[in-house]
Amino acid sequence: MTAAASDPTVGEASEGTILRRILSRFPPSSAAVGPGDDAAVLDLAGGPVVATVDTLVHGPDFRLAWSSGFDLGWKSAAVNLADIAAMGARPVALLVALAMPEDTRLSFVEALADGLRAACDRLAPGCAVEGGDLTVSDTLTMAVTALGTLSGPPIRRSGASAGDVVALAGAAGEAARGLHLLFERFRDADGTPVPVATDDLSAAERHALAAQLRPEPPIALGPVAARAGATAMMDVSDGLLLDATRLAEASGVTLDLARDALGPDADTALAGGEDHALLATFPVGGVPAGFRVIGRVTPRGGDPVLVDGAPYGGRGGWDPYQDWDSARG
Amino acid sequence: MTAAASDPTVGEASEGTILRRILSRFPPSSAAVGPGDDAAVLDLAGGPVVATVDTLVHGPDFRLAWSSGFDLGWKSAAVNLADIAAMGARPVALLVALAMPEDTRLSFVEALADGLRAACDRLAPGCAVEGGDLTVSDTLTMAVTALGTLSGPPIRRSGASAGDVVALAGAAGEAARGLHLLFERFRDADGTPVPVATDDLSAAERHALAAQLRPEPPIALGPVAARAGATAMMDVSDGLLLDATRLAEASGVTLDLARDALGPDADTALAGGEDHALLATFPVGGVPAGFRVIGRVTPRGGDPVLVDGAPYGGRGGWDPYQDWDSARG
Numbered sequence: 001m002t003a004a005a006s007d008p009t010v011g012e013a014s015e016g017t018i019l020r021r022i023l024s025r026f027p028p029s030s031a032a033v034g035p036g037d038d039a040a041v042l043d044l045a046g047g048p049v050v051a052t053v054d055t056l057v058h059g060p061d062f063r064l065a066w067s068s069g070f071d072l073g074w075k076s077a078a079v080n081l082a083d084i085a086a087m088g089a090r091p092v093a094l095l096v097a098l099a100m101p102e103d104t105r106l107s108f109v110e111a112l113a114d115g116l117r118a119a120c121d122r123l124a125p126g127c128a129v130e131g132g133d134l135t136v137s138d139t140l141t142m143a144v145t146a147l148g149t150l151s152g153p154p155i156r157r158s159g160a161s162a163g164d165v166v167a168l169a170g171a172a173g174e175a176a177r178g179l180h181l182l183f184e185r186f187r188d189a190d191g192t193p194v195p196v197a198t199d200d201l202s203a204a205e206r207h208a209l210a211a212q213l214r215p216e217p218p219i220a221l222g223p224v225a226a227r228a229g230a231t232a233m234m235d236v237s238d239g240l241l242l243d244a245t246r247l248a249e250a251s252g253v254t255l256d257l258a259r260d261a262l263g264p265d266a267d268t269a270l271a272g273g274e275d276h277a278l279l280a281t282f283p284v285g286g287v288p289a290g291f292r293v294i295g296r297v298t299p300r301g302g303d304p305v306l307v308d309g310a311p312y313g314g315r316g317g318w319d320p321y322q323d324w325d326s327a328r329g
Numbered sequence: 330m331t332a333a334a335s336d337p338t339v340g341e342a343s344e345g346t347i348l349r350r351i352l353s354r355f356p357p358s359s360a361a362v363g364p365g366d367d368a369a370v371l372d373l374a375g376g377p378v379v380a381t382v383d384t385l386v387h388g389p390d391f392r393l394a395w396s397s398g399f400d401l402g403w404k405s406a407a408v409n410l411a412d413i414a415a416m417g418a419r420p421v422a423l424l425v426a427l428a429m430p431e432d433t434r435l436s437f438v439e440a441l442a443d444g445l446r447a448a449c450d451r452l453a454p455g456c457a458v459e460g461g462d463l464t465v466s467d468t469l470t471m472a473v474t475a476l477g478t479l480s481g482p483p484i485r486r487s488g489a490s491a492g493d494v495v496a497l498a499g500a501a502g503e504a505a506r507g508l509h510l511l512f513e514r515f516r517d518a519d520g521t522p523v524p525v526a527t528d529d530l531s532a533a534e535r536h537a538l539a540a541q542l543r544p545e546p547p548i549a550l551g552p553v554a555a556r557a558g559a560t561a562m563m564d565v566s567d568g569l570l571l572d573a574t575r576l577a578e579a580s581g582v583t584l585d586l587a588r589d590a591l592g593p594d595a596d597t598a599l600a601g602g603e604d605h606a607l608l609a610t611f612p613v614g615g616v617p618a619g620f621r622v623i624g625r626v627t628p629r630g631g632d633p634v635l636v637d638g639a640p641y642g643g644r645g646g647w648d649p650y651q652d653w654d655s656a657r658g
Contacts, residue, residue: 032377033483036579038415038563039381039475041483048361049378051459052368053424053474057466086367095382097426097472130380133472137386143426143462143472145382146368154362154370234367250365 010109011102015134021106022132025113031093031130040130042093042147050148052083058140065193066182069108071213072142073115078215079237080146081124082276085222086235088155089148093130094120096144099137112142115214123219152226160232160251160281166295167287169218169225169278171211172240173265176272178212181205217276221290225280228288233280241270241305241312243279248304251281256306257295270312339438340431344463350435351461354442360422360459369459371422371476379477381412387469394522395511398437400542401471402444407544408566409475410453411605414551415564417484418477420456423449425473428466441471444543452548481555489561489580489610495624496616498547498554498607500540501569502594505601507541510534546605550619554609557617562609570599570634570641572608577633580610585635586624599641 010018023035033041056062056076067075077094084091096116100109113129120127127146160166186196198206217235225233232251236243240262248255262269281297282288303311339347352364362370385391385405396404406423413420425445429438442458449456456475489495515525527535546564554562561580565572569591577584591598610626611617632640 033416033485037483037485038412039379039418039477041416041479042378042380044373044378049371049373049476050368051371051422051424051474051476053426053460053462053472055426055428055462055464055470055472057428057464057470059467060465083367087362087370089368093380095380095474097382097384097474099384099386099468099470099472131382133383135384135386136389137468137470138388139428139466139468139470141384141386141428141466141468141470141472143382143384143428143470145380145424145426145474147378147380147476148368150370154366156362156366 007105007107009102010100010104010106013106018106018109018134021110022113025110026117026129029128029130034130035132040093040095042130044092044149047149047151050084050087050089050150050154051145052080053143053145054080054083055141055143063193064140065195066186067213069111070115073112074119074214076142076144077116077119078123078217079276080144081119081127081219082217082235084146084148085217085219086233086278087148087150088152088222088226088230088233089150090223091124091127091146091148091219093127093147094144096129096132096142098132099135099139099141101138101140102136104140123216151223155226155230155233155280157232157234157247157250160247160253160297162253162297162299163284164231164281164297165284165287165293166255166257166297167280167282167291168294169221169291171275171277172262173268173272173275174208174211175215175274176268177208178210179274181208182212212274215274215276218278218290221278224288224290225278228282229286230280230282233278236275236277236279237273239271239273240279245304247279252300254298254301254304254306255295256298256309259308261292261294270307336434336436338431339429339433339435342435347435347438347463350439351442354439355446355458358457358459363459364461369422369424371459373421373478376478376480379413379416379418379479379483380474381409382472382474383409383412384470384472392522393469394524395515396542398440399444402441403448403543405471405473406445406448407452407546408605409473410448410456410548411546411564413475413477414546414548415562415607416477416479417481417551417555417559417562418479419552420453420475420477420548422456422459422476423473425458425461425471427461428464428468428470430467430469431465433469452545480552484555484559484562486561486563486576486579489576489582489626491582491626491628492613493560493610493626494613494616494622495584495586495626496609496611496620497623498550498620500604500606501591502597502601502604503537503540504544504603505597506537507539508603510537511541541603544603544605547607547619550607553617553619554607557611558615559609559611562607565604565606565608566602568600568602569608574633576608581629583627583630583633583635584624585627585638588637590621590623599636
């Protein structure tokens with residue numbers, strides 16, 4: 001048996017074969033109806049349903065030279081779990097729409113399934129892949145939908161009040177440092193991504209790389225924040241400054257952040273996206289364990305966000321249609 | 330003001346601008362939390378939640394020479410609504426993940442939003458787009474997640490029993506005839522798709538084309554079938570023969586279809602995909618209005634599907650990884 005025979009491409013295998021390989025990586029579904037029918041059926045015990053979708057596209061969102069199938073599965077789960085957590089909800093199910101070139105190896109698809117499962121097991125135990133879709137595309141694309149349940153009201157972006165404290169759970173700037181490292185150290189002379197060799201990296205660099213490729217947002221702290229009385233919450237996907245601005249605009253307040261609370265590299269913490277940390281506001285004295293105070297909420301002034309009481313002059317976050325330069329990576 | 334200034338590309342506009350243009354096409358959300366936060370929050374009145382996702386990819390699933398933005402929005406909604414209906418459920422919300430090349434015009438995005446809304450209004454009143462995601466991709470891709478509610482048990486593929494009748498609601502073979510027409514009549518000498526001119530088409534041909542580009546699956550009949558006591562149901566996306574085989578395999582029965590009941594072109598009805606008709610089985614005497622009887626369920630024999638009591642020798646359905654030939658279209 002040749003290697004290609006034992007590890008066919010998705011163009012050589014039937015849809016049924018691909019599906020069986022994927023589903024065999026997952027535990028048996030505990031949904032009322034799991035994968036295999038027209039749709040999944042989830043018994044959510046009567047509470048409201050929280051739903052979100054996020055897409056990872058080869059090119060702008062990841063490079064196969066840098067991300068393994070496992071990394072990609074992990075990250076596509078993690079970023080969606082974070083959106084559910086940011087509403088104060090507990091993730092219960094993922095639906096995975098996977099569009100793949102015909103020459104994709106089944107072993108890659110299996111690694112991707114393993115990454116999805118591992119991220120659920122680690123970050124949101126009880127959440128599992130309950131449905132999905134396979135299709136052919138020239139561009140490897142994963143659109144993951146996450147569903148969750150609430151045990152109280154959802155925590156919106158719009159509830160912050162003057163007098164609240166601003167708090168953060170999770171990394172700030174780590175994923176951006178990892179991305180910078182990939183661009184600076186793992187491209188060839190033409191700028192083409194090359195595989196990552198971690199041997200020459202410091203522990204801090206490896207940590208930053210892991211934060212970029214396999215982020216670990218603090219999913220369990222979403223419901224914790226809700227129970228603690230968070231007044232507003234969102235996940236930091238596009239950079240702390242930009243996302244704090246969104247929360248401030250939605251709430252009609254100003255967030256005054258303390259540079260000292262943002263770590264040794266506050267500028268990267270403010271600008272760097274993809275950490276999927278939880279940014280929340282709490283009444284004074286109500287910040288739960290796992291969150292650190294990074295500022296305070298004031299009545300709305302001229303700027304939605306201040307740093308140490310002054311407007312911030314640095315770069316501020318990520319817009320996929322403005323910031324993506326395909327020549328860069 | 331130039332045309333390009335009034336109709337910028339998504340590469341020229343900010344994510345916020347694109348989103349505002351899209352959301353202005355939709356009615357105000359009636360969800361507990363609609364578009365604009367980390368996730369949507371849906372109050373589903375306590376029943377189980379039905380969830381599905383399906384992806385349309387430029388190339389294998391549609392061609393921009395043939396499909397307008399409106400068509401694409403319509404079809405991406407319709408195919409997902411059909412999966413919800415096929416569980417016996419009522420669709421309540423869509424999440425739309427849209428990955429677009431930078432040179433996509435905003436007017437195209439707006440037409441796509443209009444098509445999503447029109448399909449919901451026409452096929453599933455009360456269902457609306459409640460969330461989504463925008464990202465950059467070289468390949469225009471739409472992954473639509475649909476969520477629905479059940480007022481009784483879900484109708485699975487596995488419940489058909491010998492003695493039941495087989496019934497169908499919706500078109501059979503129409504969408505395939507439309508696709509055939511596109512391939513035969515609307516490509517240039519090199520095989521490249523060219524825009525569709527309907528002037529020279531017969532009424533039947535226009536009907537087939539509409540069935541391919543803007544399918545109208547009988548969404549409301551899904552809950553009707555459930556209330557009528559359907560024992561099994563699924564939507565016919567990959568051709569009647571292949572999907573009937575799946576239902577027969579899941580139920581451990583044989584479906585014996587009557588050729589006469591499949592219309593004047595039974596072979597196209599059996600092989601042709603993308604109609605998203607509802608295939609269901611009912612106890613004798615229980616077939617509700619809107620469904621037509623096309624066969625009967627017998628104890629499992631040597632073949633999962635028979636036509637007029639004999640194995641069917643024709644071509645049978647669509648597998649995206651086996652059947653897509655990029656050279657064809």
